[in-house]
Amino acid sequence: MKCYRDGTRANDGVSLHVGAGEVVGLLGHNGAGKTTLINQVAGLVLPTSGSIRVDGCDPVAEPARVRRMVSVMPQAHAPLAGVTPRQAVRTMARIRGLDKRTAAARTGEVLDALDLGEWADTVGERLSGGVRRLTAFGMAAAGPGRVVMLDEPTNDVDPVRRRLLWEQIRQLADRGCAVLLVTHNVIEAERSVDRIVVLGSGRVLAEGTVAQLRSRAVGELRLELTAASPGGLPDLPDHIPAAGPPLRSSRRLALPLDSAAAAPALAWAQRLRDAGEIDEFALVPVGLEDVYLHLSGTEAGVGTGRGGRREPLAA
Numbered sequence: 130m131k132c133y134r135d136g137t138r139a140n141d142g143v144s145l146h147v148g149a150g151e152v153v154g155l156l157g158h159n160g161a162g163k164t165t166l167i168n169q170v171a172g173l174v175l176p177t178s179g180s181i182r183v184d185g186c187d188p189v190a191e192p193a194r195v196r197r198m199v200s201v202m203p204q205a206h207a208p209l210a211g212v213t214p215r216q217a218v219r220t221m222a223r224i225r226g227l228d229k230r231t232a233a234a235r236t237g238e239v240l241d242a243l244d245l246g247e248w249a250d251t252v253g254e255r256l257s258g259g260v261r262r263l264t265a266f267g268m269a270a271a272g273p274g275r276v277v278m279l280d281e282p283t284n285d286v287d288p289v290r291r292r293l294l295w296e297q298i299r300q301l302a303d304r305g306c307a308v309l310l311v312t313h314n315v316i317e318a319e320r321s322v323d324r325i326v327v328l329g330s331g332r333v334l335a336e337g338t339v340a341q342l343r344s345r346a347v348g349e350l351r352l353e354l355t356a357a358s359p360g361g362l363p364d365l366p367d368h369i370p371a372a373g374p375p376l377r378s379s380r381r382l383a384l385p386l387d388s389a390a391a392a393p394a395l396a397w398a399q400r401l402r403d404a405g406e407i408d409e410f411a412l413v414p415v416g417l418e419d420v421y422l423h424l425s426g427t428e429a430g431v432g433t434g435r436g437g438r439r440e441p442l443a444a
């Protein structure tokens with residue numbers, strides 16, 4: 130548990146384990162306590178109560194030892210003024226104990242893997258946010274500790290390099306690191322992590338493999354409709370049973386359905402499109418994002434629309 134001096138309880142009763150070779154994704158709304166948790170594991174924030182072990186070591190009792198075992202990519206941009214990505218990554222690799230030649234080789238490898246060659250020798254002031262973010266990842270990954278913690282590593286990164294980045298994250302685990310990463314990108318996490326922990330207001334709301342969490346989804350399918358004009362979405366007809374509460378915004382409607390309702394739902398959507406009431410529709414399998422929104426909505430309370438994303442239909 131962590132209670133800051135001003136009384137803010139950032140997390141409480143959180144219990145989680147990350148094993149060697151595993152990538153665990155930490156999801157949760159803004160202020161859920163994710164960064165605090167990472168900083169506690171790294172020994173940067175003292176827990177108010179409870180215990181943490183990094184390969185058997187206590188970050189409170191042995192902070193220096195734990196810091197040697199842990200690599201952290203912080204949420205804030207790395208300070209790169211006057212420093213190039215190559216220099217920054219190589220310096221971190223040296224600090225982590227790699228000899229000069231190995232550090233240089235590993236730096237080149239990481240920068241190439243992230244397709245950063247073009248900017249490898251450009252000073253920090255001239256780098257884009259995404260390149261800085263990737264450089265920070267390189268700094269954590271060049272000579273990784275046994276535990277690697279990444280706080281929102283994919284922010285600002287373009288889709289092509291995000292894919293490269295996820296490959297590198299996977300490789301860290303394949304080399305035996307325990308990887309704990311914070312992300313708001315639920316869809317990418319679904320594809321790339323082994324286990325997910327969902328935090329809400331400092332507590333674990335759900336934990337498990339992607340498949341385990343997905344099995345908690347409401348319905349098997351989701352029918353998505355986009356209205357031709359704002360506010361122009363009709364209600365679901367009575368003969369189509371919804372599997373749970375729909376999500377609605379002014380132009381979009383997402384309806385959870387069981388597979389038995391797929392055929393009538395598609396026929397209804399087709400009729401709406403033929404009549405010009407909707408622009409488009411899609412029937413998609415439910416995913417982790419649906420589970421996440423459901424959990425967040427449950428935790429936030431119906432109608433609070435945490436993050437401005439969830440507005441249960443008042444029908």
Ligand SMILES: Nc1ncnc2c1ncn2[C@@H]1O[C@H](COP(=O)(O)OP(=O)(O)OP(=O)(O)O)[C@@H](O)[C@H]1O
Nearest residue numbers: 133135137139157158159160161162163164165166
């Ligand atoms: N140094 C601090 N002093 C007091 N409160 C803090 C401090 N740092 C964080 N908090 C509070 O603790 C709670 C958890 O913050 P934290 O940064 O851990 O959340 P987070 O899940 O990482 O959020 P985000 O997704 O927005 O980065 C929030 O209410 C935050 O305002």
